[in-house]
Amino acid sequence: MIKKILIANRGEIAVRIIRTCKEMGIASVAIYSTADKDALHTQIADEAICVGNAKVSDSYLNMNNIIQAACNSGCDAIHPGFGFLSENPKFARLVKQCGLIFIGPDASIIEKLGNKSAARKMMMEAGVPVIPGSKEILSSVDQGVKLANEMGYPVIVKASSGGGGRGMRIVWEEEEFENAFHSAKSEAKVCFGDDDVYLEKYLENPKHIEVQLMGDQFGNVIHLFERDCSFQRRNQKMIEEAPCYVLDETVRANMLASAVAACKYVGYNSVGTIEFLLDKHNNYYFMEMNTRIQVEHPITEMITGVDIVKHQIRIASGMPLKYKQEDITCNRYSLECRINAENIAKDFAPSPGKINFLHIPGGRGVRNDSAVYCGYEIPPFYDSMILKLITFAPTRLECIKKMRNALSELIIDGVQTNIEFHYLVLHSTKFVEGKYDTGYAQEYIKELKENGEFI
Structure with missing residues (x-):
């Protein structure tokens, strides 16, 4: 059984996980950025370690600092919560390579299902109905416009990684496509460290x-x-x-x-x-x-x-x-x-x-x-x-x-x-x-x- 968990997150989900650890008799280690030094999760965990500055790329997305904190504090597992690195297969692999347990699915499964375009293909193979859309990652604006014109507007440009509504842009007509494409890629890069996007037919108000x-x-x-x-x-x-x-x-x-x-x-x-x-x-x-x-x-x-x-x-x-x-x-x-x-x-x-x-x-x-x-x-x-x-x-x-x-x-x-x-x-x-x-x-x-x- 896991004995000590580092929670690679912040806010209410970090608090939620720490409280569960206490109920299960598992020691907990909180991480925090300099902006979160007084956050509740740092106060209720058994230990708290600063992993970087306020910017998420310096702290909550900093894989090396997070894993180093887990190793230095004697953790045997990392819980990623939601958002941040929770659906990042590279992080899941690094955790395992360092001899730690990643509390989530295997990295290979995250890669298959966490990548939205790859997941679509797998669902088709499994016989699950999917929304019409691109079978691969969009490599260019021109490719996306061509596909959108074939499917008919509206369409939606979506980040392949992550979730929570981030990296998504609805396109109602061709003139809007280029801006939506670059905007979705930019937000996806900031939120998930991956700017791959794909295209789907947009179902209005389902x-x-x-x-x-x-x-x-x-x-x-x-x-x-x-x-x-x-x-x-x-x-x-x-x-x-x-x-x-x-x-x-x-x-x-x-x-x-x-x-x-x-x-x-x-x-x-x-x-x-x-x-x-x-x-x-x-x-x-x-x-x-x-x-x-x-x-x-x-x-x-x-x-x-x-x-x-x-x-x-x-x-x-x-x-x-x-x-x-x-x-x-x-x-x-x-x-x-x-x-x-x-x-x-x-x-x-x-x-x-x-x-x-x-x-x-x-x-x-x-x-x-x-x-x-x-x-x-x-x-x-x-x-x-x-x-x-x-x-x-x-x-x-x-x-x-x-x-x-x-x-x-x-x-x-x-x-x-x-x-x-x-x-x-x-x-x-x-x-x-x-x-x-x-x-x-x-x-x-x-x-x-x-x-x-x-x-």
């Missing part, structure tokens, strides 16, 4: 549904049902729920079966998520696979009772899955609101600064995953998400009502946040009915502006 999976090193794979992640702004998820309230039962069964079959086909051996797009005719298509823990994993934990991070560590230790598929049940609903430090009146611009006062709601059916505290200085260098507010209840409507109450109690003073925006969304008819799609967030923002609301 449902975005993802299936949570776990596979061990003995060929066992199970699903933990699905999440509806359709409430997005500019490809960034804002609110997630589990399960999907409006999903047809036959489509659900087929989608879950496709996800499990795909993982078995590639020999997947960790925690991961397959993301699908569901069109208005109930056709679902593979979009990508995230070979890591997801931001929104808490809502799946709430509906199944499975500690996903704990099992991710167990799998990496060489232990078989604790559950069989028939052991996994889903008999309640869960909702997650991503609370960001951002000024919604200024087009959701980041709002770093000092938290002068903080009140976190509690009570039955309320969970908070965060890394902030009263007096904490939110740095301007990283993602603006500071807190995940989660509710769970026997029915979806009860869950929504709990979230409304929790949001009304949540106070973060000193920085601008999107708390009020979430509160309004949860009163909108289309959201309450579960009939929203990936275009609804922008539609709702426009509606608020036209009505002279606070944004």
Whole structure:
């Protein structure tokens, strides 16, 4: 069993992993940049090591410094969290070459599935429906334009590595292609250290549904049902729920079966998520696979009772899955609101600064995953998400009502946040009915502006 883990991440996911390590009796080592020296994860870990300056390339993407910190502190494993190096096969290989355990799938699997264009090819081989698009990496603007013209607009240029909505640009007409191509490549390089992009037909306003999976090193794979992640702004998820309230039962069964079959086909051996797009005719298509823990994993934990991070560590230790598929049940609903430090009146611009006062709601059916505290200085260098507010209840409507109450109690003073925006969304008819799609967030923002609301 793993005895000491270095967490190669920051923020709430680092805190989440450290807390699980404590429960499992595993020692934890936090890493931090100079900008994060007072961050919560550095204070609750058993040890904390500075790995570089504020710039992510100097710290949280600095493979050599991170691995050196793990070796020097006597760790036997590294947990990458999400983002940063979590889906970087080079990093996974280096970790293993240095005699450490990478808490995630094998590097070869990350390479196959973490690379979105390669994953498309594998899904086709596995018989999973995929969105029409390029079979290879785009080598030039001209190649992309030619393919886009053949498929018909709109199309979407997407980063082959990474995820989280980064390195993605929608192109509505040929004149926009060159700028979108270079912009997507540039963002992909900054976020993932890889500027490869590919092309897909853009499905306008589908449902975005993802299936949570776990596979061990003995060929066992199970699903933990699905999440509806359709409430997005500019490809960034804002609110997630589990399960999907409006999903047809036959489509659900087929989608879950496709996800499990795909993982078995590639020999997947960790925690991961397959993301699908569901069109208005109930056709679902593979979009990508995230070979890591997801931001929104808490809502799946709430509906199944499975500690996903704990099992991710167990799998990496060489232990078989604790559950069989028939052991996994889903008999309640869960909702997650991503609370960001951002000024919604200024087009959701980041709002770093000092938290002068903080009140976190509690009570039955309320969970908070965060890394902030009263007096904490939110740095301007990283993602603006500071807190995940989660509710769970026997029915979806009860869950929504709990979230409304929790949001009304949540106070973060000193920085601008999107708390009020979430509160309004949860009163909108289309959201309450579960009939929203990936275009609804922008539609709702426009509606608020036209009505002279606070944004």
